[in-house]
Amino acid sequence: MKEEFKVISQLVEENSRVLDVGCGDGILMEYLSKNKVVDVRGLEISKEKVKKCLSNGLAVVEGNAEHDLKQFPDLSFDYVILSQTLQAFMSPEKVIKDLLRVGKKVIVTIPNFGHWKVRVDLLFKGEMPITKNLPYEWYNTPNLHMCTIQDFYNFCNNKGINIFKTISLNGQKTSKITSSNLKFKNLISELGIFLLEK
Amino acid sequence: MGNFGKMKSITIKRPLKLDCGKEISNFPLAYETYGNLNEKKDNAILIFHALTGDQFASGINPVTNKEGWWNYAVGPGKAFDTDKFFVICANVIGGCMGSYGPGTIDPLTNKPIGTNFPVITINDMVNAQYNLLDHFKIEKLFAVAGGSMGGMQVLQFVSNFPNKAKVALPIACTASHSAQNIAFNELGRQAIMSDINWKDGLYDGQTNNPDKGLAVARMAAHITYLSKKGLQEKFGRNLQERSDLKFGFDADFQIESYLRYQGSVFVDRFDANSYLYITRAMDYFDLTKQYGGNLSKAFKESKTKFFIISFTSDWLYPTSENKDIVIALNAIGADVGFVEIKTDKGHDSFLLDVPDFLSTIKNYLNTIYFK
Numbered sequence: 001m002k003e004e005f006k007v008i009s010q011l012v013e014e015n016s017r018v019l020d021v022g023c024g025d026g027i028l029m030e031y032l033s034k035n036k037v038v039d040v041r042g043l044e045i046s047k048e049k050v051k052k053c054l055s056n057g058l059a060v061v062e063g064n065a066e067h068d069l070k071q072f073p074d075l076s077f078d079y080v081i082l083s084q085t086l087q088a089f090m091s092p093e094k095v096i097k098d099l100l101r102v103g104k105k106v107i108v109t110i111p112n113f114g115h116w117k118v119r120v121d122l123l124f125k126g127e128m129p130i131t132k133n134l135p136y137e138w139y140n141t142p143n144l145h146m147c148t149i150q151d152f153y154n155f156c157n158n159k160g161i162n163i164f165k166t167i168s169l170n171g172q173k174t175s176k177i178t179s180s181n182l183k184f185k186n187l188i189s190e191l192g193i194f195l196l197e198k
Numbered sequence: 199m200g201n202f203g204k205m206k207s208i209t210i211k212r213p214l215k216l217d218c219g220k221e222i223s224n225f226p227l228a229y230e231t232y233g234n235l236n237e238k239k240d241n242a243i244l245i246f247h248a249l250t251g252d253q254f255a256s257g258i259n260p261v262t263n264k265e266g267w268w269n270y271a272v273g274p275g276k277a278f279d280t281d282k283f284f285v286i287c288a289n290v291i292g293g294c295m296g297s298y299g300p301g302t303i304d305p306l307t308n309k310p311i312g313t314n315f316p317v318i319t320i321n322d323m324v325n326a327q328y329n330l331l332d333h334f335k336i337e338k339l340f341a342v343a344g345g346s347m348g349g350m351q352v353l354q355f356v357s358n359f360p361n362k363a364k365v366a367l368p369i370a371c372t373a374s375h376s377a378q379n380i381a382f383n384e385l386g387r388q389a390i391m392s393d394i395n396w397k398d399g400l401y402d403g404q405t406n407n408p409d410k411g412l413a414v415a416r417m418a419a420h421i422t423y424l425s426k427k428g429l430q431e432k433f434g435r436n437l438q439e440r441s442d443l444k445f446g447f448d449a450d451f452q453i454e455s456y457l458r459y460q461g462s463v464f465v466d467r468f469d470a471n472s473y474l475y476i477t478r479a480m481d482y483f484d485l486t487k488q489y490g491g492n493l494s495k496a497f498k499e500s501k502t503k504f505f506i507i508s509f510t511s512d513w514l515y516p517t518s519e520n521k522d523i524v525i526a527l528n529a530i531g532a533d534v535g536f537v538e539i540k541t542d543k544g545h546d547s548f549l550l551d552v553p554d555f556l557s558t559i560k561n562y563l564n565t566i567y568f569k
Contacts, residue, residue: 017531041533050537051554054505055561057569061524061536071525 003172004191005031008081008107011165011195012036016078019043019102021065022085026053029060041077043068066090069098081107084133084191086152087143093159100161100198108194114148114186133190149192150182156196165195204260205253205296206230210329217482220316227326228296229253229288232272233280235334241567242336243278244327244363245287246344246351248549249419249476250468252295255287256280261295262467270551277559282567283340286330290323290351292475297326300471301403312471313399320347320483324354331362340567343367345548346515347476350483353496353523357485360500365566367559369507370548372519373485373493373526379514382422383477386415390470399471412470413461420460425511425544429453493526504534505562507555509547535562 005028012018015038020029023042026049033040042060044050053060061068065082066089080103082095087110089095099106111133112118121129128138136143147155149168156163166177168189177185177192185192205228213223230253235242245255247267256272258265271277278285289297292315300315331339342352342363349371356366372379390396393411401407421429433453437443440450449455489495497504504527508520517538527534539555541547547555 039533047537047540050535051558054535054537054558055565057562057565059503059533059535061528061534062538063536071528073529073531076531 002027003174004083004109004169004193007167007169007174007193008083008109009036011107011193012079017041017076018079018081019072019077020081020083021069021099022082023053023058023060024049024083026056026058026060028081028083029053029058030056065095065098069095069102072102074101075104077103079103079105079107083107083109084111086110087145087147090144092145093155096159096161100196104197105164106194106196108152108196110147110149110152110192110194111143112149112186112189112192113146114150115190116187119187131190148186149177149189150186152192152194153177153182156194162197163194164197165193167193169193207296208329208333210326212329214322214325216316216322217319218317222291222298222316225291225298225326226296226302227288227291227298227329228293229286229330230255231287232256232285233283235284235336239334239336240338240340241282242284242286242334242339243341243343243563244330244339244355245272245278245285246324246327246342246348246355247287247290248344248346248348249480250416250464250473251348252293253287253289254295255285267549270549271556271559277556278343278563279560282564286334288327288330290476290479291326292318292323292472292479294469294472299469300399300475301469309400310403310471312401313474315471315475317478317482318475319479320350320354321358321488323479324351324358327351328355328359328362339363341365341367341563343369344371345369346371346545347480349515350480350485353485354483356500356502356504357489357496360497360502363502365505365563366502367505367507368520368523370509370512370515370520370545371523372483372515373496373523374487374519375481375483376519380481382419382514383481385418386477387474389414389418390474393470396470399474401470403469407465408470409465412465412468412473413458415470415473416464416468417457417461420457422514423544423546425513425542427511428542428544431542493522494530497527497532498530500532502533503566504532505559506534506536507548507559508536508538509543509545509552509555510538510540511542512545512547514545
C-alpha cells in the first residue's frame with residue numbers, strides 16, 4: 001500500500017461517494033471501500049487495468065478523463081481523486097475544471113518537479129531527470145505537463161480554487177505545506193497532495 | 199425440426215397484454231436450465247438469447263445436435279459457471295423452439311398461426327420470461343445477461359423490474375435500434391417475403407417453406423456479424439476447391455461457399471416467420487423513447503449493478519452505442535462498469551472464444567457473488 005494512498009484516504013470522510021479518475025489497478029478504490037467509503041467508482045484509460053478492476057468487482061468505466069468526465073453530472077461525487085495523472089493530460093487546466101465541477105471536493109496529487117534531486121539532475125548533469133516518481137526518458141514519457149508543488153499552488157491561487165489542505169510527502173514522511181514554508185517544501189517533497197474546492 | 203419432446207416448457211396462464219394492444223394467455227414458454235438452484239435461491243442467472251438463439255445455451259442442443267449457442271460462456275467452470283450458478287434460458291415468444299410463435303399450430307385450423315401471430319416487442323418477450331421467476335419461486339435473480347438482442351432484453355428487464363436482479367450484463371447491444379440496424383433487418387425480411395413460398399406468411403411449415411428467402415436473409419445478416427478484417431484474414435480471396443476462376447456464378451470464392459453453407463444450415467433450424475417477428479421486435483426497440491427521450495429514467499428506480507461490454511470490431515452495435523448506456527447510467531450515479539474488449543471477431547465476438555471477455559465476466563460474477 002502506497003503511503004500516498006493512506007494520506008488520500010485520511011482526507012476522505014466516511015460514507016461518501018468517491019470517483020477515482022485514472023484509478024489504475026483499483027488498489028486505492030479497494031482500500032477506500034474497505035476502510036472508508038461505501039460508494040466508489042473509477043475511470044481508467046487502460047483496457048488491461050479496467051479488466052483487472054472489473055475482475056475484482058469494482059465499478060470501473062473505461063474512458064479518458066479528457067473526454068469522458070463530461071458524462072458525470074455536477075457535484076455528483078463528494079470527492080474526486082486524481083492521483084499522479086494531471087501531468088499526462090493534453091489540457092490539465094480543463095481537466096481540473098471538470099474535476100471541480102463533478103466533485104464537491106477534489107484531491108489532486110502532483111509528482112513534484114521541484115524536488116531537489118530533479119533540480120540537481122538538471123543543473124549538474126544537464127539531462128532530463130529520471131526519478132522514482134518520474135521514471136521515463138524524455139522521448140517516451142507520458143508526462144506532457146510537469147509542474148512543481150509551487151506551480152500548482154500558484155495555479156490554484158490564480159484560478160480562484162480554494163486549497164483546503166496541502167500535504168508534502170517525502171518517502172514515508174508527511175508534513176503540512178503552508179504559504180510560509182512553500183518554497184522549502186517545494187524543494188524537499190517528492191509528492192504534493194492537494195485538497196481543493198471550487 | 200423434431201425432437202421437441204426433450205424440451206421443457208411452462209404454460210403461462212396469466213393474460214399478457216402486448217404492446218400492440220392484443221392480449222395473449224395460456225401460451226407455452228420453452229426453457230432450459232443448467233446447474234442447480236441453491237436453497238437460498240440467490241444464485242439464479244437469467245440469460246436472454248439473441249435473434250437466432252434459443253433456450254439451449256450450453257451443452258448439446260437436442261434438436262440440432264450441435265453445441266449450444268453460448269457453449270463457450272455457459273457451463274461448469276466457464277464464465278457463467280454452472281457449478282456455482284443456476285442458469286435459466288428461455289426461447290423468446292415469437293421464436294421457433296417451443297415457445298409461442300408464428301410456427302405454433304393453431305388448434306382451430308391445425309395449421310401454423312403464421313402471420314396471424316401478433317407483432318411482439320422486446321418488452322413483451324421480457325414480460326413473458328418474467329413468469330419464470332414465479333415458476334422457480336425466485337424472489338431476486340443474481341444476474342440477467344445477454345448479448346445483442348439478449349442485451350436489449352437485459353436493459354428492458356431492469357427497467358421493467360428494477361430490483362429483481364442484482365447484476366445486469368448487457369453485451370454488444372444498444373438502447374435504441376439504429377437506422378442501419380433497421381435497414382439490415384429490412385433487407386432480411388424482404389428476402390423472405392419475396393420468396394414465392396412465403397405466401398403472405400401462411401406456408402404450412404411442412405413442405406415448400408420460404409427457405410431460399412430465409413437463407414439469403416441469414417447470409418446478409420451473417421456479414422454484419424463479422425468484421426472486414428476478420429473476413430479478410432479467414433477467407434481473403436481464397437478459391438473454393440478450385441485452382442482458377444470458373445467464369446460463372448457458382449461459388450468460386452471460399453467466402454461465397456461459406457455464406458451459402460451458413461444459409462442452408464440455418465433454414466433447417468429456423469422458421470422464416472419467426473425471423474420476421476423477431477427482427478421487427480428488435481427494430482421497434484427504443485428504450486430511450488419509452489422513457490420520454492431520457493434513457494437514465496429507465497434505470498432510475500434500480501439498484502442493479504451494471505457491467506457493460508462492447509467489442510472494438512463490432513460495427514453493428516458499436517462501442518459508441520454501448521457507451522450511451524454507460525453515460526445514461528453515470529448520469530444517475532448508478533453502479534456501472536464498462537470495458538471495450540479488443541478483438542477482430544466483430545459483433546459475433548460475444549458468442550466466440552474471446553478469452554479476455556470470458557475471463558472478465560467469470561471473475562466479475564464470482565467476485566460480486568462471493569463478496
